[in-house]
Amino acid sequence: MSNKFTKGLLRKIPWHINDSEVTPEAVFKDRRNIVKALGLGAVGASMPSAAQADIFDLFSKDKEKKNFVTQPLAFTKDTNYANDEIVTPYNKVTTHNNFYEFGTSKKAPAQNSQEFQVEPWSLVIDGEVERPITLGYDDFTKLMELEQRTYRMRCVEAWSMVIPWLGFPLATLLKRAGVTSKGKYVAFETLHDPEQMPGQKNRFLGGGIHYPYVEGLTIAEAMNDLTFMAVGLYGKSLPPQNGAPIRLVVPWKYGFKSIKSVVRIRVTSQRPPTSWNQLAANEYGFYANVNPGVDHPRWSQASERRIAEGGLFSAKRIPTLPFNGYGDQVADLYRGLDLRKNF
Amino acid sequence: MRLTNKHLFLLKAFMHWAALVPIVYLVLAVMTDEAGGDPVQYIIHYTGIGALNTLLIMLCISPIAKRFKQGVLVQTRRLIGLYVFAYATLHLAAFISLDLLFEWSLFFTETVKRPYILVGMLAYLLLFALAITSLNSIKRNMGKRWQKLHNSVYVVALLVPLHFIWSVKSEIIEPSIYIALTALLLWARKDQLKRIFSR
Numbered sequence: 001m002s003n004k005f006t007k008g009l010l011r012k013i014p015w016h017i018n019d020s021e022v023t024p025e026a027v028f029k030d031r032r033n034i035v036k037a038l039g040l041g042a043v044g045a046s047m048p049s050a051a052q053a054d055i056f057d058l059f060s061k062d063k064e065k066k067n068f069v070t071q072p073l074a075f076t077k078d079t080n081y082a083n084d085e086i087v088t089p090y091n092k093v094t095t096h097n098n099f100y101e102f103g104t105s106k107k108a109p110a111q112n113s114q115e116f117q118v119e120p121w122s123l124v125i126d127g128e129v130e131r132p133i134t135l136g137y138d139d140f141t142k143l144m145e146l147e148q149r150t151y152r153m154r155c156v157e158a159w160s161m162v163i164p165w166l167g168f169p170l171a172t173l174l175k176r177a178g179v180t181s182k183g184k185y186v187a188f189e190t191l192h193d194p195e196q197m198p199g200q201k202n203r204f205l206g207g208g209i210h211y212p213y214v215e216g217l218t219i220a221e222a223m224n225d226l227t228f229m230a231v232g233l234y235g236k237s238l239p240p241q242n243g244a245p246i247r248l249v250v251p252w253k254y255g256f257k258s259i260k261s262v263v264r265i266r267v268t269s270q271r272p273p274t275s276w277n278q279l280a281a282n283e284y285g286f287y288a289n290v291n292p293g294v295d296h297p298r299w300s301q302a303s304e305r306r307i308a309e310g311g312l313f314s315a316k317r318i319p320t321l322p323f324n325g326y327g328d329q330v331a332d333l334y335r336g337l338d339l340r341k342n343f
Numbered sequence: 344m345r346l347t348n349k350h351l352f353l354l355k356a357f358m359h360w361a362a363l364v365p366i367v368y369l370v371l372a373v374m375t376d377e378a379g380g381d382p383v384q385y386i387i388h389y390t391g392i393g394a395l396n397t398l399l400i401m402l403c404i405s406p407i408a409k410r411f412k413q414g415v416l417v418q419t420r421r422l423i424g425l426y427v428f429a430y431a432t433l434h435l436a437a438f439i440s441l442d443l444l445f446e447w448s449l450f451f452t453e454t455v456k457r458p459y460i461l462v463g464m465l466a467y468l469l470l471f472a473l474a475i476t477s478l479n480s481i482k483r484n485m486g487k488r489w490q491k492l493h494n495s496v497y498v499v500a501l502l503v504p505l506h507f508i509w510s511v512k513s514e515i516i517e518p519s520i521y522i523a524l525t526a527l528l529l530w531a532r533k534d535q536l537k538r539i540f541s542r
């Protein structure tokens with residue numbers, strides 16, 4: 001079957017964000033008028049709830065959408081870890097997100113997070129370390145040397161993107177803190193702030209996850225050079241829907257491991273609980289390495305829908321690679337481990 | 344007031360409008376990026392929920408007709424039922440074309456391997472059978488068997504919420520509400536259902 005897939009997607013195109021990708025205000029207003037002209041107000045019961053919310057949104061008196069303001073970031077090194085595959089356009093990377101803290105639909109995070117406060121921020125690195133560290137918002141960009149890394153991102157839901165991240169290896173941070181001999185795992189925690197994160201306040205919006213969201217890695221995984229703390233994408237600081245101001249990126253694991261808006265990194269001696277694994281251990285393992293040979297109980301992981309450029313029908317289904325194509329760098333971490341059992 | 348055929352005409356016109364406007368809205372939302380940067384899942388959910396909502400509205404018709412003694416209302420059921428089928432067809436088409444990108448072998452293996460897809464498929468096949476037999480000429484030819492076949496709409500009403508709750512990752516509140524609503528609507532005609540199933 002797999003030889004029928006489109007191989008590669010090998011075409012390097014220079015990307016840049018231009019303002020035309022952002023919906024101009026005039027179009028936005030036009031859109032409202034179209035919807036008004038259709039007399040959509042009375043549709044009511046026959047409409048899906050999400051669509052209803054949109055309509056109410058459109059009818060609510062000129063509540064202009066405020067966009068979160070991102071900052072340009074400088075970086076010293078630029079490495080492409082994605083074989084020159086086509087980079088997913090900025091507007092798709094920032095409007096198709098899983099971040100249940102801001103709602104469960106793919107577009108909810110971009111819609112509900114634009115007023116998210118990232119300053120001041122405090123990220124604590126503690127636990128089994130010699131020198132606990134607390135980093136503030138400015139420290140991420142001032143104390144750390146930023147580099148750009150283009151990684152594939154494979155969601156457990158069988159879609160994928162290619163994203164140019166800005167940040168630094170997690171190992172740099174952990175080395176500064178000095179992991180002690182008892183440190184065997186690293187536990188991560190997302191901000192818990194129900195006032196700012198509607199999904200944490202309301203079970204219906206939050207999709208039944210126990211908040212705060214937590215994730216974890218083994219210490220060897222955390223020290224691997226690919227394991228990255230991202231503070232930006234596409235040359236600018238992260239927008240909230242992508243995990244501002246700082247998030248984890250582990251490119252050989254399913255996306256849910258790459259925890260967003262991190263406030264705590266704790267080195268531990270025991271394997272920490274992780275959110276999706278707690279919710280459904282038979283569907284989401286602790287390791288969650290990308291593995292085409294182990295299906296999710298409800299869908300195949302053998303292939304993925306690559307979200308690249310173009311409209312609805314331009315996506316491609318491509319075969320999923322073991323470790324998301326990063327086996328050379330990480331397969332050694334799992335030698336002797338049965339990856340079918342430890343999925 | 345007793346509804347007449349003229350009212351029926353207006354009511355049907357309204358129903359066409361109410362069923363078509365959400366589709367126009369969907370097309371606009373997708374074209375203007377209002378449905379998100381990658382609207383595939385949005386479209387699948389939108390059309391799936393659209394089919395289910397329409398199905399539930401259809402199930403409300405005869406209890407309302409009975410309660411308010413408005414027999415002509417029953418004549419709107421075919422129209423609504425065909426929209427259930429239309430939304431379900433869009434839903435299935437979106438899954439095959441946008442999510443699987445016409446990878447047919449994947450479609451067949453997924454249908455066999457994933458109970459929730461199989462349940463959706465059964466529901467869709469039943470809806471398909473109901474839709475093609477809704478023509479008056481076929482209805483007449485089928486005689487008593489027509490009613491028997493069309494009683495399977497209640498099976499569809501059980502299968503779809505099951506398909507829904509089985510499909511979600513963790514967001515079980517919304518499908519649970521749908522299961523409760525469906526149970527209520529089936530409960531409202533429990534005597535009739537008893538008769539059907541004891542035969």
Ligand code: HEM
Nearest residue numbers: 388391392394395431435438460463464466467503507510
């Ligand atoms: C062969 C037939 C069918 C297939 C392959 C199919 C496939 C799917 C898929 C892939 C999903 C979304 C899973 C996800 O991304 O979370 C879904 C959800 C759903 N489907 Fe179907 N489906 C079928 C038939 C039907 C029918 C006949 C109905 C209704 C009459 C229906 C109603 C729904 C509903 C209500 C949802 C949940 C939407 C949501 O989560 O918001 N499906 N289906």
